[in-house]
Amino acid sequence: MTISGEKSAREIEAEAAAWAAKLDAMPDRDHPGLNEWVARNPKHAGALLRAQAALALFAPPAAREARPAEGTPDESGAAGDKPVGDSPAGGQKSSTRRRLTLMGGGVAALVASLVAMLLLHAPGERYETQTGEVRSVALSDGSSVLIDAGSRIDIAFDARHRDVRMQAGKVLFRAMHDVQRPFRVIVAQVVITDIGTAFQVTDDDPQGDVEVLVTEGAVRVDSPAGRVSLTAGQRARFPKRTMDGPRPEAVRLAPMDIERMLAWQEGRLELDGETLDSAVAEINRHNRLRLRVGSPALGRESLYGSFHMDDVAGFARAAATSLGAEARTERDDIVIDRRKNHENR
Numbered sequence: 001m002t003i004s005g006e007k008s009a010r011e012i013e014a015e016a017a018a019w020a021a022k023l024d025a026m027p028d029r030d031h032p033g034l035n036e037w038v039a040r041n042p043k044h045a046g047a048l049l050r051a052q053a054a055l056a057l058f059a060p061p062a063a064r065e066a067r068p069a070e071g072t073p074d075e076s077g078a079a080g081d082k083p084v085g086d087s088p089a090g091g092q093k094s095s096t097r098r099r100l101t102l103m104g105g106g107v108a109a110l111v112a113s114l115v116a117m118l119l120l121h122a123p124g125e126r127y128e129t130q131t132g133e134v135r136s137v138a139l140s141d142g143s144s145v146l147i148d149a150g151s152r153i154d155i156a157f158d159a160r161h162r163d164v165r166m167q168a169g170k171v172l173f174r175a176m177h178d179v180q181r182p183f184r185v186i187v188a189q190v191v192i193t194d195i196g197t198a199f200q201v202t203d204d205d206p207q208g209d210v211e212v213l214v215t216e217g218a219v220r221v222d223s224p225a226g227r228v229s230l231t232a233g234q235r236a237r238f239p240k241r242t243m244d245g246p247r248p249e250a251v252r253l254a255p256m257d258i259e260r261m262l263a264w265q266e267g268r269l270e271l272d273g274e275t276l277d278s279a280v281a282e283i284n285r286h287n288r289l290r291l292r293v294g295s296p297a298l299g300r301e302s303l304y305g306s307f308h309m310d311d312v313a314g315f316a317r318a319a320a321t322s323l324g325a326e327a328r329t330e331r332d333d334i335v336i337d338r339r340k341n342h343e344n345r
Contacts, residue, residue, distance in 0.1 A: 016047035017136075023052065053138040128152040129169070132286050132310075134265070142176040143183060148264055150204075150285040157181075166203055169285070170264070174198045177217075188240035190223045197232075200262065204281060209237040213253075213261055223248065233258065269307045269315070276301050276319060276336065287312050294337025298325060 015037070022031055038044045127147055129135050135147045139155065141162055147153065151169020162183045164173070175183040177196030185192040187203050190210045197217025203210050212221055213235045221228050223238035226247045230236055234250040253261075260270035269282055277299035280291045286309040293299040301323050307315045316327035316334045326339050 012041070012043055012047045013051065016044065016051040019048055020051035050138045051136075053144070124157075125155045126152070127155070131284075131288055141178070141181070141183075144174045146172040146174075146265060148172075148285065166201060168203055170200065170202045170204065172198070172200045172215075172262070172265070174216075190221065190238045190240055193220045193222070195219055199230075203240075204285075205237075208240050210240055211235065211237050213258070215258060215262070221248075235261075263306075264309070267309045269309055271303045271305055271307070273302045273304065275299060276303055276323065279303050279307075279315075279319070280336070283307075283309065283312060283315055286310065289313075290333045291316060292330075292333050292335045294325075294335055298323065298336065298338055 019031070019034060019037065023034075038048065127135065127137055127145075129147050129149050129151050131149055133149050136144065137147065138144050139162075140157060143162070145153065145164070148170035151171055152167040153171060154165040154167070156163040156165065160181060162178070162181050164171075164183075164185045166185055166187045171185075173183075173185060173194070175194035175197060177183070177194060183194040185194075185201055187201065187210045192199065192201060192212055195218040197219055198215045199217075199219050200213040200215065201210065202213075205211065210223075212219065212230060214230045214232050216232050218229060218231045221230060221236065221238055224241060225239050228236055228238070228248050228250060230250050233253055233255075235253055236248045236250045238248050257272070260272060263270040264282070267286075269279065271279055276293055280293055280299070283291055289312045291312060303319055303322060305318065305322070307318065312334060313327075316336055319325075320327040320336050323336075324339070325336055327334055327336050329335075
């Protein structure tokens with residue numbers, strides 16, 4: 001419950017994310033108002049560090065290695081940076097400014113992550129994203145999560161375990177490995193245990209399967225169908241509840257296919273034979289304007305191509321053209337349906 005007159009944690013995080021994005025985009029520029037914002041509330045500094053840590057952790061590895069650490073001393077010892085806004089308090093403001101502008105390099109990401117471990121995330125948190133919302137969170141152990149729209153997770157950390165219970169949606173995890181405190185993602189009866197890795201878990205299949213994609217390191221997955229180990233570049237699907245069937249098998253993916261499956265982070269939908277139904281579900285997760293498919297048979301048709309998540313009408317037109325169908329508006333929805341069905345009404 002938010003106390004009247006105070007900002008909610010969600011509002012503070014949103015403001016921190018905006019400042020982190022500005023610092024990341026223009027690390028060598030002055031940012032008027034930043035010091036004042038940090039001083040206004042004791043929670044602001046921690047929220048900013050969390051946002052910066054998550055931003056650094058989810059940056060592509062090549063970008064993290066190539067980007068210079070703006071504001072850090074060069075080989076000659078010169079700082080080469082400027083104060084962030086006015087600094088009437090002299091040394092104290094300068095120290096604050098340096099702590100907040102050391103973004104972009106590996107050292108900065110590490111410092112931000114370590115401070116986040118001490119100051120930020122409290123165990124027992126719930127994170128739920130709404131339609132069109134993608135959220136990054138740095139956890140208290142140094143791990144990070146990138147939560148897709150329409151997803152929900154519950155964090156339960158204690159002295160022996162680090163558990164994340166996933167209720168729905170899609171989440172990309174970057175786990176800090178600790179053999180003494182296993183990092184586990186639990187979806188119904190499927191338990192994914194980290195072995196030092198980054199992995200994506202998707203729980204939106206109408207058949208009740210959980211998809212696990214490993215992008216770095218390895219995981220162990222225990223499910224009603226048995227135990228399977230996955231390494232970087234492998235994907236598998238697991239039943240969430242007890243059922244008879246074959247043991248899940250790991251499938252090795254090409255780097256291009258992995259990039260396609262992670263394209264949602266950049267607001268893109270990359271299709272290579274996925275069904276219209278699955279594509280519509282993904283588009284609907286990110287938009288308030290809803291898409292519907294006119295018939296089950298049409299929903300099973302395969303689609304190919306690259307689309308912007310926020311262009312609902314453009315996707316509907318392209319999909320309809322590709323499948324020999326039509327896209328029409330009905331009330332507040334866009335319906336993709338066979339032409340003959342519409343003509344025979």
